[in-house]
Amino acid sequence: MPRFALKIEYNGTGFSGWQRQSDQTTVQGEIENALQRLEPDVPSIAAAGRTDAGVHALGQVAHCDMVKDWDPNRLMGALNYHLKAHAISIVACARVAPDWHARFDATERQYRFRLVCRRAPVTHDARLVWQVGHGLDLKAMQDGAAHLIGLHDFTTFRSVMCQSKSPVKTLDEISIVQADYPGGQEFTFFLRARSFLHNQVRSIVGSLERVGAGSWDPDRMRTALEAADRSACGPVCPPQGLYLSHVVYQDDPFIG
Amino acid sequence: MPRFALKIEYNGTGFSGWQRQSDQTTVQGEIENALQRLEPDVPSIAAAGRTDAGVHALGQVAHCDMVKDWDPNRLMGALNYHLKAHAISIVACARVAPDWHARFDATERQYRFRLVCRRAPVTHDARLVWQVGHGLDLKAMQDGAAHLIGLHDFTTFRSVMCQSKSPVKTLDEISIVQADYPGGQEFTFFLRARSFLHNQVRSIVGSLERVGAGSWDPDRMRTALEAADRSACGPVCPPQGLYLSHVVYQDDPFIG
Numbered sequence: 001m002p003r004f005a006l007k008i009e010y011n012g013t014g015f016s017g018w019q020r021q022s023d024q025t026t027v028q029g030e031i032e033n034a035l036q037r038l039e040p041d042v043p044s045i046a047a048a049g050r051t052d053a054g055v056h057a058l059g060q061v062a063h064c065d066m067v068k069d070w071d072p073n074r075l076m077g078a079l080n081y082h083l084k085a086h087a088i089s090i091v092a093c094a095r096v097a098p099d100w101h102a103r104f105d106a107t108e109r110q111y112r113f114r115l116v117c118r119r120a121p122v123t124h125d126a127r128l129v130w131q132v133g134h135g136l137d138l139k140a141m142q143d144g145a146a147h148l149i150g151l152h153d154f155t156t157f158r159s160v161m162c163q164s165k166s167p168v169k170t171l172d173e174i175s176i177v178q179a180d181y182p183g184g185q186e187f188t189f190f191l192r193a194r195s196f197l198h199n200q201v202r203s204i205v206g207s208l209e210r211v212g213a214g215s216w217d218p219d220r221m222r223t224a225l226e227a228a229d230r231s232a233c234g235p236v237c238p239p240q241g242l243y244l245s246h247v248v249y250q251d252d253p254f255i256g
Numbered sequence: 257m258p259r260f261a262l263k264i265e266y267n268g269t270g271f272s273g274w275q276r277q278s279d280q281t282t283v284q285g286e287i288e289n290a291l292q293r294l295e296p297d298v299p300s301i302a303a304a305g306r307t308d309a310g311v312h313a314l315g316q317v318a319h320c321d322m323v324k325d326w327d328p329n330r331l332m333g334a335l336n337y338h339l340k341a342h343a344i345s346i347v348a349c350a351r352v353a354p355d356w357h358a359r360f361d362a363t364e365r366q367y368r369f370r371l372v373c374r375r376a377p378v379t380h381d382a383r384l385v386w387q388v389g390h391g392l393d394l395k396a397m398q399d400g401a402a403h404l405i406g407l408h409d410f411t412t413f414r415s416v417m418c419q420s421k422s423p424v425k426t427l428d429e430i431s432i433v434q435a436d437y438p439g440g441q442e443f444t445f446f447l448r449a450r451s452f453l454h455n456q457v458r459s460i461v462g463s464l465e466r467v468g469a470g471s472w473d474p475d476r477m478r479t480a481l482e483a484a485d486r487s488a489c490g491p492v493c494p495p496q497g498l499y500l501s502h503v504v505y506q507d508d509p510f511i512g
Binding site: 010076118 | 266312336339340344348375
């Protein structure tokens, strides 16, 4: 069966996350429904990252096996036609080798998190950002974040539901950028790693927000990490500011 | 009665425009409903620009007369509390002179229009941009737009429903900026004038899109303008890319 890689953008607001569930509307479920309109016996699809309810994607990647040898552009167009009732868009499609795997071949995941500081409620970006009513100290958050770079036991910043075998991961980047936002300020967090633990990004950003607000000293990020204890984590921040932005492969299937 | 100026942001998607209508959900109607929760006999409010259904605002301005001498920050907070079910946010509030008028004292209106060129449907910005599936030529649109700057009879670019006494207006600026958009390109149009005719921005952007797509020669913007004939206009573009972004006053009530 010819295998295709799909690059997928979605607004996670209306979905119970990525993973198919029998009684919920999910991103995987809707894409598989669309695929079944094209070929009735399409097997289940696999994705690079299983995003939670309310989490968005700019560049989720999944693969699917088809019976017909589709032209990738036609497959993309046909899927988007059947997905048009949903905030899901296939933004790229490429033919890949039969053993290529969206999850196992990924060498890096990139997430970004949008945090807006403003007193008046946001309207255009409602459900696209996490909003707080107070200001945040960029330098303090950057200092706090620096403690997490590198190879660590991330037990503190990991959901108790996490199914990953080991809590030891290498975090390659956390950078934070501040920009003007109408009537306030926006902070965007960029995180890169080969793989992430469940709720890792939201646990880290939620803790860094405490640093930015002045409730936590930046050094508390280090002591929280070293505790390797979930109860040392700050509040897990809400999902609506989080985006799976990019997945890296040794040979990018969508280029060339 | 103390008079207050309100700076208002809204997502126009769920509203039948600004203006109060007895049987429709409108922005003015919801703000007046919120004001009546605070003071039962608040008179009708007046706005700088009456936006159409689906049109958004970043900086609409209106004024209201209250019985109580509210602290502006408390009035803003109380209004936002009662507006929280709606995509309307009061982003600034200031006490103004009793004869200050949001509409008549405005010396300039600024609009922006977001146009995204991409084949795959947009998800995060659905209803926040106008999307077309083909590319556009920036230089051609800029050349076409240049014909409209200055004092002209804008009959061609004016709705037949327009209630303005004269079609003669001065357009102070149309600039167009191109930027990368995930998987495509975004064109943002910036327009400035003392006042605009009904549907003027959407008539201009819809015609310039024809220029950008190559269907119209840039010079056709000049001949269309000179015709002073509504039938010479290109297609009026949809409302969802349009934002009332800023209103200028001799003395900005929101500064100082």
